[in-house]
Amino acid sequence: MTFRETAVPESTGWRAPVGTFLLFAAGTDAGYARHVDTFGPLDVDSVGPELISVLEASGLTGRGGAAFASWRKMAATAQSRPAGILAPRPVVIGNGAEGEPLSFKDKTLLAEAPHLVIDGLLAAARAVGGSQLYLYAGPSNFPALERAISERPAARGIRLAEAPDRFIAGEASAAVNAIATGSALPFDKRRRLSESGLKNRPTLVLNVETLAHIALIARYGAAWFRSVGSAVDPGTRLISVSGPGPDQVLEVAGNVSLGEVLYLSQIDMANVTAVLVGGYHGRWVKPLDYKLSISGPASHVVRPGAGVFHVLPAGYCGLETTAGIVDYLAGESARQCGPCMFGLPAMAGVLNRIAYRERDPRLVRELERLGRLVAGRGACHHPDGTIQLIGSALDVFSDEIKAHLAGTCTTVNGRAA
Amino acid sequence: MSRTLHIDWTKCDGRGLCTELLPGLLGRDDWGYPVARRGDRTDIAIGRDDAEAADEAIKLCPKLALRVVGGGAGSSGRPAGC
Amino acid sequence: MDEALWAFGRVSGFVSLALFTFSVLLGILNRSGRRLLVLPRFSISLLHRNIALLATVFLGLHVGSLLLDSYAKLNVIDVLVPFLGAYRPFWQGLGTVALDLVAAVVVTGLLRHRLGQRTFKAIHWLTYAMWPIALAHAIGNGTDGTGKWFLVLAVASVAAVGGAVIWRLSATFLETAKAREGGLR
Ligand code: HEM
Ligand code: SF4
Ligand code: SF4
Numbered sequence: 001m002t003f004r005e006t007a008v009p010e011s012t013g014w015r016a017p018v019g020t021f022l023l024f025a026a027g028t029d030a031g032y033a034r035h036v037d038t039f040g041p042l043d044v045d046s047v048g049p050e051l052i053s054v055l056e057a058s059g060l061t062g063r064g065g066a067a068f069a070s071w072r073k074m075a076a077t078a079q080s081r082p083a084g085i086l087a088p089r090p091v092v093i094g095n096g097a098e099g100e101p102l103s104f105k106d107k108t109l110l111a112e113a114p115h116l117v118i119d120g121l122l123a124a125a126r127a128v129g130g131s132q133l134y135l136y137a138g139p140s141n142f143p144a145l146e147r148a149i150s151e152r153p154a155a156r157g158i159r160l161a162e163a164p165d166r167f168i169a170g171e172a173s174a175a176v177n178a179i180a181t182g183s184a185l186p187f188d189k190r191r192r193l194s195e196s197g198l199k200n201r202p203t204l205v206l207n208v209e210t211l212a213h214i215a216l217i218a219r220y221g222a223a224w225f226r227s228v229g230s231a232v233d234p235g236t237r238l239i240s241v242s243g244p245g246p247d248q249v250l251e252v253a254g255n256v257s258l259g260e261v262l263y264l265s266q267i268d269m270a271n272v273t274a275v276l277v278g279g280y281h282g283r284w285v286k287p288l289d290y291k292l293s294i295s296g297p298a299s300h301v302v303r304p305g306a307g308v309f310h311v312l313p314a315g316y317c318g319l320e321t322t323a324g325i326v327d328y329l330a331g332e333s334a335r336q337c338g339p340c341m342f343g344l345p346a347m348a349g350v351l352n353r354i355a356y357r358e359r360d361p362r363l364v365r366e367l368e369r370l371g372r373l374v375a376g377r378g379a380c381h382h383p384d385g386t387i388q389l390i391g392s393a394l395d396v397f398s399d400e401i402k403a404h405l406a407g408t409c410t411t412v413n414g415r416a417a
Numbered sequence: 418m419s420r421t422l423h424i425d426w427t428k429c430d431g432r433g434l435c436t437e438l439l440p441g442l443l444g445r446d447d448w449g450y451p452v453a454r455r456g457d458r459t460d461i462a463i464g465r466d467d468a469e470a471a472d473e474a475i476k477l478c479p480k481l482a483l484r485v486v487g488g489g490a491g492s493s494g495r496p497a498g499c
Numbered sequence: 500m501d502e503a504l505w506a507f508g509r510v511s512g513f514v515s516l517a518l519f520t521f522s523v524l525l526g527i528l529n530r531s532g533r534r535l536l537v538l539p540r541f542s543i544s545l546l547h548r549n550i551a552l553l554a555t556v557f558l559g560l561h562v563g564s565l566l567l568d569s570y571a572k573l574n575v576i577d578v579l580v581p582f583l584g585a586y587r588p589f590w591q592g593l594g595t596v597a598l599d600l601v602a603a604v605v606v607t608g609l610l611r612h613r614l615g616q617r618t619f620k621a622i623h624w625l626t627y628a629m630w631p632i633a634l635a636h637a638i639g640n641g642t643d644g645t646g647k648w649f650l651v652l653a654v655a656s657v658a659a660v661g662g663a664v665i666w667r668l669s670a671t672f673l674e675t676a677k678a679r680e681g682g683l684r
Contacts, residue, residue, distance in 0.1 A: 430532075431532070432540065432674075433532060433540055433674070434540045434541045434544060437539045437541055438541055447678055448675055448678050448679050449532065449674065449675035449678065449679075473541070476612075479529065479544065481612065481615070481616045
């Protein structure tokens, strides 16, 4: 693969800084002046479609969960733009909705580095020829965003849209729906959003962290981005770490290993039962030598999803924890699609019976049957994400299941019974 | 160019008309909703033999939840999240 | 000649009402998602539609023959705008209202795929108003409306439709009601 450098750094005379891991480099509460001082200026008006090939060379993937190649989404949006001067131009939405309770890296990024996100949104819009720009985020982020937007005349066209605090509110079509109708429910995609989304315009929905990376890649180029991480997982990513210690947001290499994350978060390996990676739609893993990657064998690689790391401390029952999560997820079904609306509560019911020690060996098989029944049947990824979580719990906590069935499990979340 | 039958899950109420018309393609789940017997479960490949019955199902579905997505690799627009 | 038209007008009106009654019952059955004995669900759906269309044809004959009939003194305006007629304006007006509702329901029924489910359903609910109005019109306006045999039939169909509506409103109406109950805790 050849890496094309962006023209922007040369034209502004700004050198790529030595170093990476820059998302929070401007420090807390940085105003626009300090932002420009830290990262150098970005001449947004000179950005054009060539940014898409720079992003292709950079290998940046979406940081909202699905890890889709960002340049592909942008190219599809740009291509869907009909010809003609009166033709509707694309809509670009920065998605900062973070309904996932264990995720807080996007909120943190919006609070600490709003100008990077705005840079990225403006640059992405230029690249696809977009005309309507939105930042979709929780209301707690509004004051900082309003302040940041007011500091920059170029950003004045950006409209803020409120994301409700629901798990599913960050799903791309839910974001479009929330902006269009005020109700953050996913809809059936008869066509891709890049062809027809908000007001039937081509619509590009990018996670806010993705936008921040775009802001830096537009400045320093693809090779700079690739100087961290691996070929498949280049660059850095933000992760939200929670568990026994305090909640932390870390910027780590794209291919970081689980051990490094635990080390960086100062969590003692001996005190870990398992780690939930990727959040409520993610996967439980036991801390072996897993690496983060968007692809690879499941025995060595775990997908980062939206970058959630939740540590279950020693002495806690993973089955009970998972049952609680699935209860929550079943309640968060948008109740539009039958298999999700009925299947998730049914699975939650069976999992609770296993977790609370009903000694019936058929329960596991029933849970697996329900998973197979519901998989792939919903307007959004919610059922499939939930099934993946349950599947990983059955896998990783298989010893606990045996203990439950034998009636020998002694942990009751945290307390020895 | 393969055609697929797309189920809009937000509309389908599991009334089972389509499952009667396309018994080879669709079964019913615990709650009455259609389940594809094989392959993708939201964009279901329809063979030549099922084409007519599929059109009939689209016409008769009481909730207007079905449509044919013509040609291409099926799976048109399953959400990628973001 | 007029006698024959007059008689034909009355008979076609009754046939139309009887067919609408069946159509309403089939519509409700259709909504329940159940089959009827050996009839599959899609046949019920088709029967519902086709009987409704047949009923509409008879309704057209009913109105058309009375338009041509000189006794009824019906004119085009009376057919479309209710309560203006010369003969029993109230009861005849009910018939006009029912006709307008049928026209709306049938047209939106046939254009369902174009209008979308929401519009179709909103208009389709009008059938629950249309049927009793049509029945009242038949009883109040028809020459035989107060006849004994007609009243017996009317009572029977009120019982059937009333029963169906009560069933429609009951918790176990849907075929899948039981299975879905457990899911939604
Ligand atoms: C071209 C004509 C018509 C078509 C295509 C048609 C189609 C349908 C369909 C598809 C349904 C099921 C709706 C659902 O499940 O949500 C339905 C229900 C129903 N239809 Fe019709 N219909 C027609 C005319 C009529 C007429 C003229 C009447 C009245 C006499 C009628 C009375 C009903 C009733 C009572 C229901 C049940 C509605 C409910 O309780 O939800 N329909 N019809
Ligand atoms: S799959 Fe579930 S969460 Fe997603 S749109 Fe359908 S009902 Fe809502
Ligand atoms: S006919 Fe329509 S509503 Fe009924 S099960 Fe099939 S798709 Fe769902």
